């Protein structure tokens with residue numbers, strides 16, 4: 001039976017059982033934040049199971065395109081290496097929405113496999129849920145008893161919660177399931193080990209083909225299970241696996257679903273399938289991935305830089321790479337398989353046929369661009385190997401191959417092994433982690449592939465010696481951030497310093513004829529200096545005049561050199577325990593983090609400032625060693641940074657006693673800095689301090705700012721001879737006034753107390769609205785209550801436009817069980833507030849002044 005016939009038979013069978021046949025949903029999921037691709041037949045019915053939508057038919061059946069390459073179901077790494085997992089596959093399924101349940105589902109499944117498809121019963125095993133103590137669930141005896149009607153009991157196996165209890169998510173519909181497994185081993189093998197011992201044991205010839213899920217519970221948010229009112233059936237059978245069984249094959253790839261593609265690939269590669277394991281794997285990978293990518297493009301998801309698009313791009317690149325390495329395809333070839341695929345599946349999936357040209361074209365473009373970086377990377381790799389002889393590929397280089405050239409790490413390992421080399425995997429992992437962190441920080445930046453303009457050369461930095469030179473564009477690429485689009489350029493040589501070692505990147509221009517392209521920023525990616533522009537120059541092949549913004553660069557250099565002088569001064573003033581922990585310099589300021597345990601005193605700060613300024617006035621010339629053997633640099637006493645990786649040769653920057661390992665740009669002589677002023681000193685972490693400082697003109701501006709503040713103050717005090725004396729006098733006056741106010745308040749409280757004393761004498765329960773701060777009456781009221789155990793008082797106030805309430809109870813009321821705190825809490829709700837206090841005196845504040853009257857009424861009624 002052909003695969004098309006098998007699919008047809010399946011749908012016909014369920015149609016005969018009153019199932020409505022529906023088309024496959026798209027493989028690409030558009031509006032579900034939890035899912036990028038359809039990974040099971042039930043996805044498209046999720047809303048019905050969740051009760052969000054009514055079921056259009058009580059019984060449904062279909063063949064669903066699935067892709068399992070991300071999230072909960074990710075089979076990508078298995079694909080090609082084994083014979084029964086695919087990225088894209090078809091899942092045959094039948095559903096009952098509140099209609100039939102276990103009895104029929106089991107009977108249908110069994111009848112279809114054994115009666116219609118005529119699979120030998122001796123080759124089948126089934127599993128049932130064996131129960132779970134923790135969940136308080138018993139074994140699924142119902143299913144067990146139905147199975148017993150069809151199959152001998154020694155073929156019914158009990159499964160764990162992991163294998164036999166299906167859940168859609170943390171919450172929602174779920175239930176036990178039954179799997180049907182098939183044993184396709186030879187008779188000899190079967191005699192040796194019984195099939196039942198191999199079920200769910202990852203044996204490629206004893207595999208699950210069908211899973212019947214019985215949805216009968218709903219899992220609530222707190223984890224408890226409650227029975228579903230309407231019980232559902234959800235089944236899924238691997239179409240390719242079914243074909244393998246029915247066509248008497250040992251591998252999905254030997255069926256007519258894959259053979260036309262496999263044979264086409266073998267022919268193009270000049271190989272025979274089934275002769276050489278590595279080539280076979282590669283052929284399977286190519287055939288499988290072609291399907292995944294083609295169906296995805298047909299469903300509207302093109303390869304891209306982010307999310308679902310990136311998943312598809314990676315699948316395609318995996319195929320290109322296997323083809324390149326194991327099948328010798330140095331030219332695009334996957335796209336040439338599209339017609340075969342369409343010929344084979346286009347009738348069942350018309351979307352493929354309709355978009356055949358588009359699919360082929362997109363795959364071709366992707367292959368072209370990837371093959372280019374792949375071969376550039378291989379050239380880089382060869383050069384790396386010939387340039388050294390330590391037999392270890394360092395992690396940073398392996399990461400560069402991965403990041404810039406798209407080399408999966410296993411490819412690098414393979415190429416290394418071929419030459420008798422190994423790869424520093426720990427270093428690679430580190431690079432990967434760092435990149436993840438960077439990309440998280442730079443969230444949502446899309447980068448296209450590099451486009452080569454001139455032949456690849458190693459980019460030279462000439463910016464230590466010159467700020468202007470002629471450059472050529474070697475390659476460029478497009479980058480997108482949120483809503484802006486930029487381009488990154490790589491030159492053959494560049495005067496622009498790329499942000500690194502804490503020093504900001506240069507800005508400037510490149511120009512040719514009359515066209516000037518601003519360089520907005522310069523960054524370093526691995527070892528590459530990349531220049532950011534908003535628009536590409538019109539002639540990419542031209543020779544450009546590149547010019548760094550000199551003023552900006554010089555201001556940055558002032559700050560960078562000052563950082564070195566600061567480092568030295570701190571060690572002189574505080575001690576040699578001071579170590580640089582971080583630094584950041586640009587044209588506006590410098591920031592320096594260092595280890596030290598106490599806040600710097602004012603004197604220490606002054607002294608540090610003084611020492612730096614002395615070095616500035618000494619006008620010490622720069623002594624630069626561009627490539628000094630590291631041992632020699634250490635002998636010189638150069639300060640290195642912890643956690644930094646240095647090569648055999650280092651650059652040393654020296655200003656008299658200040659000697660550092662440093663790749664940054666610096667002033668020719670310290671006098672250029674002009675002056676140095678600390679803006680603040682603060683803690684950044686335990687044992688770590690930070691100083692921010694300014695130099696040159698910025699230092700002058702800072703002093704001017706201080707002067708302006710002082711002038712403004714003087715003016716406020718009418719230019720007194722003694723400004724501090726004047727401010728002191730003002731503070732004293734203020735304190736005297738404050739004391740007077742308090743005295744008045746006390747007097748007022750006393751008056752009020754007397755007033756209330758009279759009221760209480762007349763009537764022990766007083767309700768009163770006043771217009772003052774209730775809290776000031778606290779002491780007076782306490783005194784009153786101590787003298788009058790029979791009194792009760794409800795005070796309301798709208799002081800400051802906010803309602804507040806005070807309840808005071810004499811001892812009699814408290815003894816009778818009344819509680820002022822409870823009363824204000826309940827009454828407070830009337831004015832959208834709350835409060836508390838003690839049983840004899842409590843207060844509440846609120847938000848709604850309108851409710852004050854009601855609150856007072858409630859309080860009174862609670863007292864009475």
Ligand code: ATP
Pocket residue numbers: 040068075084085086087089091207208209210211236237238239240241
């Ligand atoms: P397996 O253990 O084989 O990975 P599974 O438990 O992941 O299977 P289900 O999620 O229950 O499988 O999917 C239902 C059916 O879909 C399986 O019984 C199997 O026939 C088929 N299937 C699952 N994953 C794949 C795949 N990657 N390629 C082809 N068929 C698959």
Ligand code: MG
Pocket residue numbers: 073075
């Ligand atoms: Mg699986």
